[in-house]
Amino acid sequence: MILGAQPSILWIWFYWNLFNGFSVSFFILFPFSFIFGVLILILFSAIISKFFLSIVNFIHPPKEGIFKRDGKDKDYCYWSLRSVIKKWPFWLARQLSISYIEIFLLRLFGAKIGKNCSLHEGWIDTEFVELGDNVKLGQGSLILSSLIVHDKLILKKTIIKKNAIISMHSVVLPGTKIEFNTVLDALSSTNIEQYLDQNSIYRGSPCRKVMKKKDIKNKSELRNLIFDKKEEDRYNKEILREEAKELAVPFHLYISSGWFIIGFSFVLPGFLFYVYIFGLLEPFLLSSFITINSLLNFTTSIILLTLPLIFIGLYLLHLFLVALFTRIFYKFADRRGPEQGVFDRNLDKESKILDYYHFRSFLFKYPIYVFIRSPFPWLINWELRFLGSNKIGKNSVIEECFLHSHINLGKNCYLGTYTHITNHLVDGVYGEENLTFFEINLGKDSVFEALTGALPGTEVGQDSTFIPIGSTVKFDELKGYATYSKFPASKLDKDEIKDRLGEELKNE
Template structure:
């Protein structure tokens, strides 16, 4: 069904559908055994080819001609040792590219198998019951993470577009640039010549509560689209040609941005705000400081370039100089006497008189301490030395005897060596942390953020000590096991909770059961404001969901079944009530968290330009034996077997 309206969507219709009975809730467990099996398949396949290439070259060429050269001078005077040395960087790059290829091939094969069993399609996936659709949605999300991490954090990050297209996780057109971001990986279609700015998100999925839904709909972006940065567009959204989203412009699910031009003309649209709305030319001119001619030139760029070239050819250098001189004279004549007097009264700034305090950053979190003392970094030296020694001993023992088995098991050897080093960093960091906490016990409160204050200095030391271990874990082959480090450093957290590419302080944070923190979110139990350090415990009770790119301030308490939406922030010591959805900057109450009880097959599509909405029914993916647990329309059979 479809209903058109000019008004904003009201939540009353949803609330009227709420059931008085408690919905059936089944706590869905992740299939970690399957995840690990698929990960090791991709990991092993990706390393086996490069291992053969590198070890063969190293043992048969590099060692014989370079390492076993008769003299040091012979390395540079004889051809074979010199070629062996010069070819080594090329062999390393070749191995790296072969590894990327093998990651793509292995991921593509597994992806194709899962698509054959349970194809990706638009619809709602309930989270309060187990289903095949939900299982394969999570499997596909997991197997994509490793390849995405390797490509985007590697030396050729632009190859990530090839990876998504090759695996068929997404369709990305030629000339499109996707900057570093957290989503933008699956079930999206992007046209040609688009720019997706830093931390912008084309999100094909949204998690609506721990026991709510996964809204999973394809996001379509056409040609010549610009997302300036920190933008977010929800599932089921469409962005038409020549649409420009200014920084932070973000929208909800199922929105349509832009219009198709009539009679072959291009239709340019500029959007800003949260939620995003169209900005008209007059306001755009004021926002960007542009003239009407600038806007017209931008919309007719090709014609403007040709006109500028012709203009440059027709004008001589002498005329341009005269024009500049004439404009300078006019500017001087138009300058008022009062303005000149005011300028003379202003005293010049003496740069030499500025102090470090004048130039210091007034606000920082523990991830970027502006006044860190270099002596704190000295604690890394013994940690790295002892951890590296453990990894070196393992590598020495492994390579004592070289043979075919050495190459075949090299991927596992590299994996173990990486985690031997990381475990060493964790272990020795913990030992130092115990000693530091004996000297000065961590405590909550408000302290002076200046050198000499013990609470401030020990907070900096604890932060730097924990940060390095967390950094290694998050850049390892299994970044999601950073929960081990958090538990090791004293965070109250079990393995049912997840931090999906989120940033979290490593002390004074308590997680209940099955807490989900979205991608790009920031959880701060401490922050520096001006000259004060604030440390307050953050508490997440059971079944809390924190939306993506949301900031949690120190002292925040989110009660059970609480839900704070994406792109929101809390304030210091804010308490979010149980079973409520909060949203905004700062977060305010939006509505009751009843996603598990309302009808699941209703979606609302909105047109940003026309300010209209269309209410439609959609598919809900669940298994046949769970039909009684799902509330959908009786008259319309929208159930799709998963």
């Protein structure tokens, strides 16, 4: 972070000198200058990361295989180290939502990405992945070359050839080979090392070939396949009408609490930022011109090296204040909200206790988002413990997933990308439904891989692994020491594990 930020700092310094302080032109051009500075930051952060990654790969070259998920296993440790090294530039790139930058980084760090590929907010592992030309990824799809199963880490090269389409919310598991012009349908997943034939459409979890791909030239035929008029007629305005009710928690409390948490979390960091810029940075750095002598000056060098640390410190202060202010409001709502149970959500009746439940859920959203999407996502464990909303065991890892309060994790648990563990479920027709609200407990060493989930009241035993795509049902009780998949979640036998994960893991 520190080394990669230096060119951006020099650019801002040059930009300040260019206009000699504030002016109309300074403010008009500043957005363009800022974006350019961010692009420089991404580029040089990537170069520095690539440098350190090359050293790590020279010491211990990456290799495919099945490794022990243990600190004593070198392959697992170096895989974790490689992931950490690449984290910062990829985090920066994803803030801009420009897929070309992410594709550039993937290529830089060793993934083979063909021409005209479209990511569309899909997730791609950064090594042992090869995409041909014109590959299209649907929103929320995942291309994986790594998978955690119980105490094992699986690393296998994934190959997707040209003109293939991976539809939304589908998962390609490690070792998969997809031939050209093939479609993996939505909400589908492959097996490890599965082979998908060319010019075909695959569907299901695990996916199976359903038909050969053929062009549909008649638009009306395609429209009839997608839209069913009978389905449209099932719902009318009378069924879907919403009837207003008076809220026990006034709407302005939502607005004011959200404004307070977000707004005031920037006040102190913003003030300190202002003091730092105009009390130290402007008189000792920005006001002087960029020369060789100024760059070699000891004071200048200290400022340049510590500036990223100051910004990181202010950002961490912002995160802490978000957690602190949320904790205050959350405790207020939690004392008035419901205990576990099933509640009537009939919109014709006032339900004070449920209003506080919804208010509590509202408070929970922003801090989860701001922590899990930060450059320091591991702080989510601290935040959840600090809020008092969840019990999080030691060494548990929470990836970029969807999480609610009253979700308790034992030691060494793992929640993969796009996992959704929810404490509530709404049952029934809109306006006449019930809300089921119960906590979820995951035993130690539990693994929920990408695109898996659990519903309210679930109890998961020790050493359970969920592989894509699958979920529990309400009040599910899983004994543990097993591998699960599908919906509702079912224990896989040895033959199913062999089919999905390969011969080497059939006894897991």
